[in-house]
Amino acid sequence: MKTSDTRIWTALVTPMDQSGKVDTDGLLSLIARQQEAGNGVLLLGSTGEGLALGLEEKKSVIEAANRFGPNVPVMAGVGGFNLEEQKRWIEWAGGKVDAFLLVAPLYAKPGPEGMKLWFRELLDASERPCMIYNIPSRSGVKIPPEVVQSLEGHSRLWALKESSGNLEEYVAFRGASPDLYIYSGDDKMMPQFARAGCQGLVSVASNVWPEAVGRYEEGCQQGKISENDEPWARAVELLFSAPNPIPAKALLAEKGWIDHAAVRLPLTQEESFSRKDLAEADRKIEEWFENLENQGE
Numbered sequence: 001m002k003t004s005d006t007r008i009w010t011a012l013v014t015p016m017d018q019s020g021k022v023d024t025d026g027l028l029s030l031i032a033r034q035q036e037a038g039n040g041v042l043l044l045g046s047t048g049e050g051l052a053l054g055l056e057e058k059k060s061v062i063e064a065a066n067r068f069g070p071n072v073p074v075m076a077g078v079g080g081f082n083l084e085e086q087k088r089w090i091e092w093a094g095g096k097v098d099a100f101l102l103v104a105p106l107y108a109k110p111g112p113e114g115m116k117l118w119f120r121e122l123l124d125a126s127e128r129p130c131m132i133y134n135i136p137s138r139s140g141v142k143i144p145p146e147v148v149q150s151l152e153g154h155s156r157l158w159a160l161k162e163s164s165g166n167l168e169e170y171v172a173f174r175g176a177s178p179d180l181y182i183y184s185g186d187d188k189m190m191p192q193f194a195r196a197g198c199q200g201l202v203s204v205a206s207n208v209w210p211e212a213v214g215r216y217e218e219g220c221q222q223g224k225i226s227e228n229d230e231p232w233a234r235a236v237e238l239l240f241s242a243p244n245p246i247p248a249k250a251l252l253a254e255k256g257w258i259d260h261a262a263v264r265l266p267l268t269q270e271e272s273f274s275r276k277d278l279a280e281a282d283r284k285i286e287e288w289f290e291n292l293e294n295q296g297e
Contacts, residue, residue: 003073003099003129003158004181006040007200008214011047013207013245013252014061016262022057024064026258030207033257035070037210039203045077045101046138047204047245052264059092066096073098075131078122081105087125099129101161104139115147123151129158134173135185136164145176152177161185161202167192187213188236191227194220205239208251208282212289231284238281242273251278 012034015026034041043065044050044058053061065074076097078086083105090100102122104115123130132151134143142164151157160177162170163185170193173182184193187205194217206213216232219225227233239247246263253261254275261269 003040003075006073008038008206008217009040009042009075009183009200009202010034010206010210010213011042011045011202011204013249013258014044014048014050014053015249015252015258016260016264018260018262020262020264022053022060023259024060027061027064028068030252030257031065031068031070033210034206035072037206037214038072039206039210039214040073040075041065041070042075042077042101042202043097044079046079046135047207047248048077049245049264049267050077051079051106052267055089058089062093062096075099075101077101077103079103079106081108083118083121086122090122090125094127097128099131099158100126101131101133103133103135104141104143106139109141112144112147115141115143116150119147119151120154123154123156126156128156130156131159131161131183132157133161133185134164134169135161142169145172148173148180149176152180159183159199162193162198163202165189167196170196170198187239188227188233190217191220191225191229195223204244204248205236207245207248208239208255208257209235209285209289212285215289215292231281231288235281235285238274238278241278242271243267246271247273247278250275251282254279255282 015023017023074097076093078100136142159181161183181199183200183202184190185202190201201217203213249261252258
């Protein structure tokens with residue numbers, strides 16, 4: 001499956017055991033579930049706690065996925081602010097994944113010219129399609145549309161993940177780069193972005209509802225689901241009621257899909273959120289999906 005054919009990318013969590021060690025068996029089990037749903041897999045993004053893992057741990061995640069050989073595309077996160085380290089990572093992982101996710105350099109807060117040069121260096125280093133990631137709440141800086149527009153002719157630039165939480169930002173990117181694939185990077189914004197013409201969704205919710213999120217995205221694209229429609233509005237709200245991926249891992253453990261809900265500091269499962277409400281939201285999403293399947297829609 002080509003990257004451009006993939007409408008749902010799951011920003012996959014990285015399962016860990018109680019001691020915080022990467023649980024490779026759990027990882028492969030989650031990848032298998034995504035493959036069954038036909039979703040692309042994004043490894044080592046923010047949901048995958050990529051910056052909390054050491055280099056050898058990150059390599060072990062990529063190598064495990066590569067050995068598994070899923071028949072859905074796999075994308076690897078590229079994040080940090082040391083350019084040469086990121087280029088070495090791209091070179092190492094390039095033969096093992098199908099695409100890369102490129103985030104703005106963290107902490108440095110560069111201006112437009114610095115971002116243009118940064119992304120061009122990473123694109124030049126890659127032999128795989130790349131998705132640029134606008135996530136100002138995490139990177140500390142917005143990517144101006146002019147930056148993406150200046151790179152649009154690059155052979156490795158395939159898509160943009162727009163996660164500002166602002167429809168106006170999406171519209172500005174679409175106006176500046178009308179031919180670029182743009183994905184919603186926020187589950188709750190999918191109905192609005194679908195109305196504005198996005199190509200798909202990079203999802204956290206598909207960790208716990210791999211097949212149902214596909215029907216959610218489809219319903220948004222068809223104008224059948226709005227941002228206030230239940231059960232999705234409540235479910236997504238609860239999934240982000242504590243820092244991501246804390247609730248997602250808690251629900252995955254509750255469902256028995258991973259053995260432990262462990263996260264790495266500075267994240268902790270001691271954060272306050274309602275596991276009971278999250279479990280009820282899970283039940284309602286499963287019921288919604290089952291009704292659709294029974295109706296043959």
